[in-house]
Amino acid sequence: MSAKSSIPQPMLEIRNLKASIDGKEILKGINLTVNAGEVHAIMGPNGSGKSTLAAVLAGREVFEVTGGEVTYCGQDLLSMAPEIRAREGIFLGFQYPVEIPGVSMVNFMRTAVNEKRKYLGQPEMGAADFLKLMRDRKALVDLDTSLANRSVNEGFSGGEKKRNEIFQMAMLEPKLAILDETDSGLDIDALKTVANGVNRLKNKENAVIVITHYQRLLDYIVPDFVHVLFDGRIVRSGDKRLAFELEEKGYDWIREAN
Amino acid sequence: MVPFIIAESHEIMNADQDQIISQVTQTEYKYGFVTDVESDALPKGLNEDIVRQISEIKGEPDWMLEFRLKAYRYWTTMKLPEWAHLKLPVIDYQDIIYYSAPRSRQPLGSLDEVDPELIETFNKLGIPLDEQKQLAGVAVDAVMDSISVKTTFRDALAGQGIIFCSFSEAVREHPDLVKKYMGSVVPYRDNFFASLNSAVFSDGSFVFIPKGVRCPMELSTYFRINAANTGQFERTLIIAEEGAYVSYLEGCTAPKRDKNQLHAAIVEIIAHTDAEVKYSTVQNWYPGDREGKGGIYNFVTKRGICMGDRSKISWTQVETGSAITWKYPSCILRGDHSVGEFYSVAVTNNHQQADTGTKMIHLGKNTRSIIVSKGISAGLSNNSYRGLVRVSKNADHARNFSQCDSLLLGDRCGAHTFPYIEVDNQSAVVEHEATTSKIGEDQIFYCNQRGIDTETAVGLIVNGYAREVLNKLPMEFAVEAQKLLQITLEGSVG
Ligand SMILES: Nc1ncnc2c1ncn2[C@@H]1O[C@H](COP(=O)(O)OP(=O)(O)O)[C@@H](O)[C@H]1O
Ligand SMILES: [Mg+2]
Numbered sequence: 117m118s119a120k121s122s123i124p125q126p127m128l129e130i131r132n133l134k135a136s137i138d139g140k141e142i143l144k145g146i147n148l149t150v151n152a153g154e155v156h157a158i159m160g161p162n163g164s165g166k167s168t169l170a171a172v173l174a175g176r177e178v179f180e181v182t183g184g185e186v187t188y189c190g191q192d193l194l195s196m197a198p199e200i201r202a203r204e205g206i207f208l209g210f211q212y213p214v215e216i217p218g219v220s221m222v223n224f225m226r227t228a229v230n231e232k233r234k235y236l237g238q239p240e241m242g243a244a245d246f247l248k249l250m251r252d253r254k255a256l257v258d259l260d261t262s263l264a265n266r267s268v269n270e271g272f273s274g275g276e277k278k279r280n281e282i283f284q285m286a287m288l289e290p291k292l293a294i295l296d297e298t299d300s301g302l303d304i305d306a307l308k309t310v311a312n313g314v315n316r317l318k319n320k321e322n323a324v325i326v327i328t329h330y331q332r333l334l335d336y337i338v339p340d341f342v343h344v345l346f347d348g349r350i351v352r353s354g355d356k357r358l359a360f361e362l363e364e365k366g367y368d369w370i371r372e373a374n
Numbered sequence: 375m376v377p378f379i380i381a382e383s384h385e386i387m388n389a390d391q392d393q394i395i396s397q398v399t400q401t402e403y404k405y406g407f408v409t410d411v412e413s414d415a416l417p418k419g420l421n422e423d424i425v426r427q428i429s430e431i432k433g434e435p436d437w438m439l440e441f442r443l444k445a446y447r448y449w450t451t452m453k454l455p456e457w458a459h460l461k462l463p464v465i466d467y468q469d470i471i472y473y474s475a476p477r478s479r480q481p482l483g484s485l486d487e488v489d490p491e492l493i494e495t496f497n498k499l500g501i502p503l504d505e506q507k508q509l510a511g512v513a514v515d516a517v518m519d520s521i522s523v524k525t526t527f528r529d530a531l532a533g534q535g536i537i538f539c540s541f542s543e544a545v546r547e548h549p550d551l552v553k554k555y556m557g558s559v560v561p562y563r564d565n566f567f568a569s570l571n572s573a574v575f576s577d578g579s580f581v582f583i584p585k586g587v588r589c590p591m592e593l594s595t596y597f598r599i600n601a602a603n604t605g606q607f608e609r610t611l612i613i614a615e616e617g618a619y620v621s622y623l624e625g626c627t628a629p630k631r632d633k634n635q636l637h638a639a640i641v642e643i644i645a646h647t648d649a650e651v652k653y654s655t656v657q658n659w660y661p662g663d664r665e666g667k668g669g670i671y672n673f674v675t676k677r678g679i680c681m682g683d684r685s686k687i688s689w690t691q692v693e694t695g696s697a698i699t700w701k702y703p704s705c706i707l708r709g710d711h712s713v714g715e716f717y718s719v720a721v722t723n724n725h726q727q728a729d730t731g732t733k734m735i736h737l738g739k740n741t742r743s744i745i746v747s748k749g750i751s752a753g754l755s756n757n758s759y760r761g762l763v764r765v766s767k768n769a770d771h772a773r774n775f776s777q778c779d780s781l782l783l784g785d786r787c788g789a790h791t792f793p794y795i796e797v798d799n800q801s802a803v804v805e806h807e808a809t810t811s812k813i814g815e816d817q818i819f820y821c822n823q824r825g826i827d828t829e830t831a832v833g834l835i836v837n838g839y840a841r842e843v844l845n846k847l848p849m850e851f852a853v854e855a856q857k858l859l860q861i862t863l864e865g866s867v868g
Contacts, residue, residue, distance in 0.1 A: 174823050178815065202825035214820040218838025227834060228824040235825070267838065268820075284824065 125190055127152050127292055127323050128173075133184035135172045142168045144348035145184070150292070153320040157334055157359060158327045160345035161367040166327045167211050169345065170296045174208040175201050189291070202228075203235040205291030209281040209298045211327075216268035221280070224268050225250065225287050232288065253286035257313040274301040282313045289317070294325045299333035311336030331363040346370050415474035415604070420467050422446060425573050428473050432542050432576075435549060445562035445572030452566045458700055458729040459758040459790055463634065465671065470636055472574045474604040527591065537582040538593050541609050544580035551582060555613055559642040559677045559706070567638040567673040567700075571607045575640065578608035583618035583649075592848055594623035605636040612642070614649035616682065621652040621848060634662075634697060638673045647682025647709065652690070654847050655703075656855050659695035666725025666754075669697025676703035680712030680738075688715040689732065690846040692855040697726060702760065704733035707741035707769075714743040719840040721859060722755030722787070731761035731792075736772035736802070745776040748840050750859075751787035758790040765802040772799065778808045781839050783832070833859070 128150040135143040142165045150156055160166055172179050173186065175198030186193040193201065216224065229249075230240045241249070257279045269277050278298050285293055295314070299307055314337050318324060326337055334342075334356060342359045344352040351370060352358060362369070416427055425446045429439040454462065531538050537548060544552050562572035579595040595610065614620055637659060645651050653676075662669025672695075678687040689703035705714030716732035734743035743763065751757040757780065765772045780789035791808050813835050821831035837844065837856050844852050 174819075176819050197827075198819065198822035199825050199827045202823050208823050210820065210823075214814070214816045216817055216820070216835060216838060218841040219834050220838075224821075224824070224834065227826055227830065228821075231827070231830070232825045288824065 124151070126150060126187075127189060128193075129185075129187040130173075131185045131187075133169075133172065133186060134182045135168060135179045136182050137168075137179050141182070142179070142348055143172065146345075146348070146350060148343065148350060150323050150325065152291075152323055154341065155318070155324045155326065155337060155339045157337075157339035157342045157356075158325060158345050158350075159329065159331075159342060159359065159362055161370070162329070164345045165348045166345050167296055170208055170211075170294045170325075170327060173201075173294060174198060174206060199231070200235075202288075203232045205322075207285050207288055207290030207293045209278075209285060209293065209295040211296040211300070213269045213272075213277040213281055215270045215272075217270050219268050221266060221268055222247075222250065225284065228284075229287060249287065253283055256286050256316060257282045258309050259283050275303070275306045278302055278310060279306065279313075282310050286313060286317055289322075291322050292325070293317075293322070294327070296327045297329060298326070299328055299330065307333065308336060331359045334359050344370055415471050418469060418471050420446075420470070420472055420574065424472055428574060428576065431473065431475075432545070434545055437549075437553065438545055441557070441562065442573050445569050446574075448563055449566070449569035449573055452569055454566055458760070459756065459792070460698055460700065460727050460729050462698070463671070465634075465636060467570075471604040472607070473576055475576075531589070531591070534587050534590070535584040536587060536589055537580065539580050541575070541578040541580050541611065544611070548580070548582070551613065552580070552611065555611055555642065555644055556609075557642075559644065559679050560640050560675050564675060568640055568675045571609060571638045571640045571675070574605075575607045575609040578610045578639070580610070581612040581620060581622060583614045583620045585615040586617045587615075588618070589620040592621050592623055594625065596625045605638065607637075608639045610639070610641045612651055612653070612678075613644045614646060614651050614685075616646045617648045618646070619650045622654070623848060624653070624655045625658070634669055634671055635660075636671050636673070637696075639675070641674070641676040641678075641703075643678030643687055645678065645680050645682065645685035645687050645712075648684050649682065650686040650688075651678065652688045653678070653703070655689075655691040655693070656847075656858065657691065657693045657695055657699070658858060661695045661724065661726050662697040664724050664753075666697070669726075670695065672696035672699045672701065674699075674701040676701065677706065677733075678704070678714075679706040680709050680714065680741075682712070683709040683738070684711045685709050686713040686715070688717070688846070690715075690717045690843065691719070691730075692840075692843070692847070692858065693718070693720040693728060693730060694858050696728075699726075699728040699730055701730045702732055704735070705743065706735045706737065707743065707772075708737045709741075710738040711740045711742075712738055713741070716743075716745045716747070716761075717843040717846045718747045718759075719750070719843045719855075719859070720748070720757055720759075721750045721836075722752070722757045724753040724755060726753075726755040728756070729758045729760055731759045733762040734764070734774055736763075736765045736769040736774070739768070739770045739772075741769055741772045743772075743774045745774070745778070746842055747776075747778045748843055749778075749780045749789050750783065750836055750839070751780070751789050752783035754786050756788040756790070758792060760792040760794075762794040762796070763804055763806075764796045765799050765804065767798045769799050770801050772802045772804075774802075774804045776804075776806045778806070779839070780808075780810045781836070782810065782812050 126149045130146050130148040133143055133146040134141065146169060158166055168179060172181060181194055226246055233240060259279050269280060272280060281298060298310055302310060311333065314324065326333065326339065339356050342354055342356055343350045416424055422443065425442050429442055528538055560568050562569055581593055583589050612622060643651050643653060659670035659672055680687055687705050691703065693699055703716060707714050714734050718730065720728045720730050722728050731747060732745055745761055747759045749757040749759055759778045761776060763774045776793065778791050782789055789810055793806050795804055797804060813832060817835060818828055818831050822828060836859055840859060844855055847855055
């Protein structure tokens with residue numbers, strides 16, 4: 117290890133983050149630290165701000181950041197354009213993946229991969245290598261071959277869309293993956309496939325934030341930390357046992373306590 | 375299938391997107407250079423004497439002069455049509471030069487005789503006139519201002535009886551064919567601009583594919599306006615005899631000039647029994663600057679007739695240039711079982727105006743037509759689709775399907791659809807679908823989140839939107855057209 121990196125630096129550090137939309141405050145002071153190699157789960161009732169947090173981290177401009185700081189790999193995340201955040205290794209698995217008619221998955225992914233490579237000063241990936249990578253990563257999430265020739269998310273079933281998100285994650289090899297309710301709408305087999313894909317991509321250098329409504333997913337993607345988000349704040353943090361406790365007692369328990 | 379989010383259900387057009395759009399609208403036109411070449415031109419203005427002089431310079435036979443004069447006299451009785459959804463400027467027809475030719479030794483035979491400046495010009499435009507350097511399988515007729523500079527591969531084609539030459543040469547060398555077909559699809563009385571063209575047309579391309587011959591290469595004409603204050607009035611005539619096939623491409627550019635320039639062309643296509651003609655255009659005339667100054671006024675009459683049974687004519691157009699576009703490539707489906715197709719992408723930006731579409735006239739039995747129109751508007755532009763489907767009394771079992779989609783980039787541009795349907799036969803099936811959409815903020819963000827910047831994202835999305843049409847273009851053109859779409863809209867997104 118070089119002298120520089122001898123002081124371990126968190127991958128992501130969120131300090132007192134506040135954000136609003138149309139003047140309505142959604143995130144009311146979030147604090148969270150994520151280190152390389154960790155898996156964090158964020159749970160919480162509908163409308164508590166989970167997707168908003170994910171979107172703000174990814175740089176969606178419809179949300180206005182009204183306070184706080186976010187450091188990502190030592191850089192000021194909030195000053196970076198969304199595409200730069202992506203190229204720097206932040207990946208968001210969308211709760212509702214967006215359809216882009218007429219744009220083939222191949223073209224979309226090739227553009228994404230090469231934009232990132234260009235940014236990192238790497239040469240563009242040739243067609244043959246790229247197609248091989250596609251094949252390889254599709255297999256990881258059991259994505260039907262023909263899917264990649266179709267338009268981005270257009271006509272995909274709910275389950276296919278979610279697998280397509282993980283496929284893209286596999287293509288882009290992010291440092292920090294934020295998966296927003298990737299489990300919702302999946303049957304148990306699809307859930308296992310998706311979880312398996314995520315686990316295969318997991319290593320000591322990267323980190324995952326899993327946003328979920330249910331404890332179910334956490335049987336397959338085992339978190340190091342569980343946080344409960346309620347009304348724009350993290351109100352509880354713990355290890356994976358917190359997820360079970362939540363499952364048992366329900367979100368009313370949190371509501372009453374706050 | 376509803377492509378994109380329908381406008382009403384997606385009104386999130388925030389400041390960011392406006393910014394995006396303002397940027398897409400700010401790219402420079404890259405074909406705007408002027409070639410410094412001497413030209414021989416007639417004085418400005420239009421009268422019988424000018425018409426006679428044009429004919430004389432071209433060494434035309436009397437019948438051609440007569441045709442021009444009839445057209446001219448008729449034109450003087452006509453008025454500018456006003457039905458299009460266009461703010462038409464007042465054009466002073468006496469302030470235009472009707473004939474201008476880059477000066478060179480004549481007649482042009484081998485490439486050695488072409489002015490190196492002109493060869494360089496076409497090289498810069500990506501159209502090498504040297505046969506060795508050309509795309510395999512594409513023969514080119516290069517037209518600058520009023521004359522054809524060079525037609526390549528003509529000898530190779532002649533071996534199969536195919537005639538591909540400039541219109542002027544056809545008048546001299548194939549007068550019977552020209553006499554027989556010229557004006558048979560677009561009569562000189564057809565409309566204001568067709569009459570004007572018939573009076574003063576300078577050059578253009580002539581194509582004849584004999585019976586049973588499949589033209590082995592793409593034929594293409596590249597039109598370039600160079601001289602200032604000059605109008606371009608070209609004429610193209612394509613004849614496919616029984617069972618013949620040809621794919622023809624047309625490209626156009628012009629220098630950037632503050633003053634508007636007039637382009638009024640005629641294209642006529644005749645497809646005999648079992649013949650097929652594919653006509654593709656990538657129109658990139660100078661559109662004017664961001665404030666709407668300058669640019670080409672593009673008033674074009676393009677029409678084909680499916681004369682024989684089972685004949686087919688396909689129009690594919692990608693319209694990105696011109697300050698004003700007024701253009702309705704049409705098909706007269708006379709033969710039984712004949713087919714007409716129209717695939718169009720029209721992009722307008724800044725102050726551009728386009729009123730474009732097609733007419734499908736079903737006369738024969740079991741005739742079929744398909745119309746796919748994709749309009750993309752940005753900036754302060756206006757983009758209209760205007761289409762007529764007419765099924766006449768005898769056209770039993772005629773079928774038409776029309777799909778007209780509009781994509782709006784920003785909220786200061788306009789998209790309009792004017793479909794006209796006239797059906798005189800109960801057995802006809804005519805279907806029309808239309809959608810209007812915007813690029814969603816969510817689509818842009820999804821791309822951004824994958825590392826794709828907004829400008830590239832808009833390019834991807836627009837190309838995806840136009841894909842159905844772009845797929846109809848010959849390969850070499852499709853790639854060019856995709857780049858062109860991206861460039862035309864560059865900066866419409868931040
Ligand atoms: N685009 C938006 N416009 C207005 N309000 C929004 C928007 N997105 C989210 N909200 C509001 O923000 C709050 C948090 O939503 P969200 O982050 O989606 O919660 P969760 O993902 O935890 O279910 C909700 O009250 C929701 O209505
Ligand atoms: Mg959510």
